[in-house]
Amino acid sequence: xxxxxxxxxxxxxxxxxxxxxxxxxxxxxxxxxxxxxxxxxxxxxxxxxxxxxxxxxxxxxxxxxxxxxxxxxxxxxxxxxxxxxxxxxxxxxxxxxxxxxxxxxxxxxxxxxxxxxxxxxxxxxxxxxxxxxxxxxxxxxxxxxxxxxxxxxxxxxxxxxxxxxxxxxxxxxxxxxxxxxxxxxxxxxxxxxxxxxxxxxxxxxxxxxxxxxxxx
Numbered sequence: 001x002x003x004x005x006x007x008x009x010x011x012x013x014x015x016x017x018x019x020x021x022x023x024x025x026x027x028x029x030x031x032x033x034x035x036x037x038x039x040x041x042x043x044x045x046x047x048x049x050x051x052x053x054x055x056x057x058x059x060x061x062x063x064x065x066x067x068x069x070x071x072x073x074x075x076x077x078x079x080x081x082x083x084x085x086x087x088x089x090x091x092x093x094x095x096x097x098x099x100x101x102x103x104x105x106x107x108x109x110x111x112x113x114x115x116x117x118x119x120x121x122x123x124x125x126x127x128x129x130x131x132x133x134x135x136x137x138x139x140x141x142x143x144x145x146x147x148x149x150x151x152x153x154x155x156x157x158x159x160x161x162x163x164x165x166x167x168x169x170x171x172x173x174x175x176x177x178x179x180x181x182x183x184x185x186x187x188x189x190x191x192x193x194x195x196x197x198x199x200x201x202x203x204x205x206x207x208x209x210x211x212x213x214x215x216x
Contacts, residue, residue, distance in 0.1 A: 008065070013088025015081045016067030020092060023063070025055035030099045030122060030216055032207075035064040035086070037106030037128070038076035044105055045196075046127050046155075046186050046203055053204035059211055062093055066108070082111045090119050099216035102150075106130050106162070106184065110144050117149035122216045124152040125207060126174075128184050131163025146172040153210045155203055157182025177206045 008019040020033075021042065032054060036042050042063040051061045067085045068077040076082065086102075093100050102112035103125030116124045132139045145152065145168075152174035156165045158181050165178040179199050181192040188199050 011089040013085045015085030019065040021063040023051040023061040028060040033062040034103040035108035049200040113144045113148040134161040
């Protein structure tokens with residue numbers, strides 16, 4: 001049976017109103033909660049691909065719009081405010097009574113890493129983790145990823161200016177998968193030997209396999 005999408009659910013948090021759009025699997029075994037980055041919303045190609053593909057694999061996907069985005073602001077809130085909003089909506093994510101994997105793309109992945117242990121997340125999905133600002137490798141955010149305290153999957157574009165796969169530190173409890181030729185938004189050039197559709201298929205397939213194997 002196909003996924004069931006429901007109208008967005010409003011959730012009040014200390015950082016303001018957030019929204020959750022549920023893509024519900026029948027007989028789901030876990031919830032994957034994913035939020036957007038600082039430069040866009042849940043319309044991001046990777047988030048939409050996951051929401052379309054994973055419910056058929058028994059995984060409910062909750063797309064989370066952070067309060068600053070719901071309020072129509074152009075600039076993301078400070079990290080502490082982002083974390084407060086994520087903590088505030090966590091009870092709604094856990095309400096179905098299933099294990100919850102915390103995830104996000106870019107800045108959303110940082111939030112998931114920073115709060116995973118305290119919230120009891122079953123795991124962390126980091127899409128396009130911003131390891132450092134473009135051109136500033138000395139400004140590393142690796143500690144956030146390494147300190148997540150939960151099994152983590154990092155999906156990273158091969159040409160992501162915020163951190164190419166080979167720049168990530170060894171060790172830690174994370175698995176890293178490269179999307180060949182992908183940029184920070186997992187867009188691939190038309191001349192690449194990987195199509196955009198294949199790149200998104202790699203993302204959804206990898207995430208589905210990792211979540212299925214996750215001990216929850």
